[in-house]
Amino acid sequence: MVVAVPTAVNPTPTFHYDDAGYMVVEGVRVRDIQDALGEEASPFYVYSKAQISANYEAYRAALDGVDAIIGYAIKANNNKAVVKHLAGLGAGAVLVSGAELRLAMEAGMDTSRTVFNGNGKTPAELRAAVRSQCLINVDSEFDAAHIADAARAEGLPANVLIRINPDVDPEVHAYVSTGLANSKFGIRNSHLQWFLDYIRDAGDDVLRLAGVHSHLGSTIKKVSIFKDAADIMLGFVNTIREGGAAPHLRYLNIGGGLGIDYERVGEELPSPADLINTIRPQLLAGGLTVIMEPGRSLVGNAGALVSRVIGVKTNGSTRFIVTDGSMSELIRPALYDAYMYIAATEPGGETGVFDVVGPVCESSDFLGKGRSLPLPAEGSGLAVMDAGAYCHVMASNYNMKRLPTEVLVDGDEWRIVRKGQTYEDLMLGYEGLDV
Numbered sequence: 001m002v003v004a005v006p007t008a009v010n011p012t013p014t015f016h017y018d019d020a021g022y023m024v025v026e027g028v029r030v031r032d033i034q035d036a037l038g039e040e041a042s043p044f045y046v047y048s049k050a051q052i053s054a055n056y057e058a059y060r061a062a063l064d065g066v067d068a069i070i071g072y073a074i075k076a077n078n079n080k081a082v083v084k085h086l087a088g089l090g091a092g093a094v095l096v097s098g099a100e101l102r103l104a105m106e107a108g109m110d111t112s113r114t115v116f117n118g119n120g121k122t123p124a125e126l127r128a129a130v131r132s133q134c135l136i137n138v139d140s141e142f143d144a145a146h147i148a149d150a151a152r153a154e155g156l157p158a159n160v161l162i163r164i165n166p167d168v169d170p171e172v173h174a175y176v177s178t179g180l181a182n183s184k185f186g187i188r189n190s191h192l193q194w195f196l197d198y199i200r201d202a203g204d205d206v207l208r209l210a211g212v213h214s215h216l217g218s219t220i221k222k223v224s225i226f227k228d229a230a231d232i233m234l235g236f237v238n239t240i241r242e243g244g245a246a247p248h249l250r251y252l253n254i255g256g257g258l259g260i261d262y263e264r265v266g267e268e269l270p271s272p273a274d275l276i277n278t279i280r281p282q283l284l285a286g287g288l289t290v291i292m293e294p295g296r297s298l299v300g301n302a303g304a305l306v307s308r309v310i311g312v313k314t315n316g317s318t319r320f321i322v323t324d325g326s327m328s329e330l331i332r333p334a335l336y337d338a339y340m341y342i343a344a345t346e347p348g349g350e351t352g353v354f355d356v357v358g359p360v361c362e363s364s365d366f367l368g369k370g371r372s373l374p375l376p377a378e379g380s381g382l383a384v385m386d387a388g389a390y391c392h393v394m395a396s397n398y399n400m401k402r403l404p405t406e407v408l409v410d411g412d413e414w415r416i417v418r419k420g421q422t423y424e425d426l427m428l429g430y431e432g433l434d435v
């Protein structure tokens with residue numbers, strides 16, 4: 001018997017193996033969940049509540065002594081149970097759509113600790129954001145005008161943060177780099193004065209400049225990058241203050257973006273404490289409330305996608321493990337060529353090197369390539385680790401695959417926190433139509 005492949009380092013002790021070689025999440029064997037859910041609900045996502053708590057606590061403890069809001073970026077994982085749990089721990093929210101705003105409110109998020117971001121917010125979304133009195137970022141000239149329109153229509157002032165591009169290279173995949181001068185997000189910095197004048201001229205009952213906002217990108221592995229950006233942002237705060245009236249200026253939003261240990265090969269990655277300690281002087285210097293917007297580093301390592309092995313085959317020199325999990329349920333490897341660690345959830349045969357692929361009709365449909373794994377029996381489980389962020393939320397119905405079930409483990413207990421789709425769910429869009 002070969003026990004499931006151990007991770008070179010285990011950054012998530014909430015996921016471990018028992019003595020018989022079965023993967024356990026907190027106190028629950030993954031195999032038990034798989035058996036209880038059955039083949040119809042495969043693949044599925046499993047999340048550890050304790051890991052989310054630990055990740056949040058890492059930020060909270062690191063921010064001790066700093067007046068700060070930890071705004072959870074809901075786009076990373078919008079499961080309502082996850083959002084509720086983070087709201088209960090004291091997190092605020094970071095939103096990019098009207099639907100996320102509705103969910104945040106239903107999950108009990110305090111909207112005064114919530115930021116509505118985006119480069120293409122619609123008039124309806126902006127009116128809802130003004131109504132809920134969350135902070136709203138100003139991304140462009142037209143956005144400023146739309147926010148002012150929404151504030152006038154609602155008869156309430158909009159508290160806005162100007163999104164500035166610090167133009168610091170986050171050194172990440174181009175698709176998740178957001179803070180460079182040519183990015184589609186944020187204002188042109190050379191036009192800052194125009195925005196300050198626009199906000200002032202709109203009047204206090206329409207627009208109030210509550211702060212500045214930046215977000216460099218995602219999966220950042222060097223804290224020096226955040227330090228450079230924080231220095232630049234403080235420079236902007238000083239410019240704004242020197243320019244005169246900014247009576248409502250209160251927030252310095254430094255965005256999210258801290259990377260997590262997807263590779264699990266023992267690389268030293270910065271923790272929230274490393275990040276915050278590096279920029280502590282800047283955070284304290286402005287006398288401002290700091291907003292952070294972590295998504296991935298709060299929920300990423302708290303989740304896994306568990307698939308079933310359908311079979312093993314060899315073509316040419318490549319051995320393939322074919323699973324029921326695919327790019328439809330987890331697109332990061334196909335979209336960004338992202339590496340995500342894959343581990344067996346139960347003992348298998350002799351260890352070999354495999355490409356792990358799904359059944360979707362595309363050669364980009366892979367979960368991992370060249371992975372060392374025990375030869376799995378048909379029906380056994382394989383887990384893509386660190387799948388708590390940007391995985392379920394990016395799943396699709398490609399090949400008429402159905403959005404997977406989500407399960408939350410809490411100690412020795414687990415429960416379904418979102419039902420997977422059924423074939424009938426996919427047919428709902430035809431209801432009442434002559435098709």
Ligand code: LLP
Nearest residue numbers: 073215218219256257258293294295296390
């Ligand atoms: N704030 C803003 C303005 C953002 O655009 C983002 C992420 C965050 C906060 C949260 O960043 P985090 O702490 O999670 O890195 N789908 C990609 C990631 C896209 C990130 C988009 N923005 C992926 O799978 O890697």
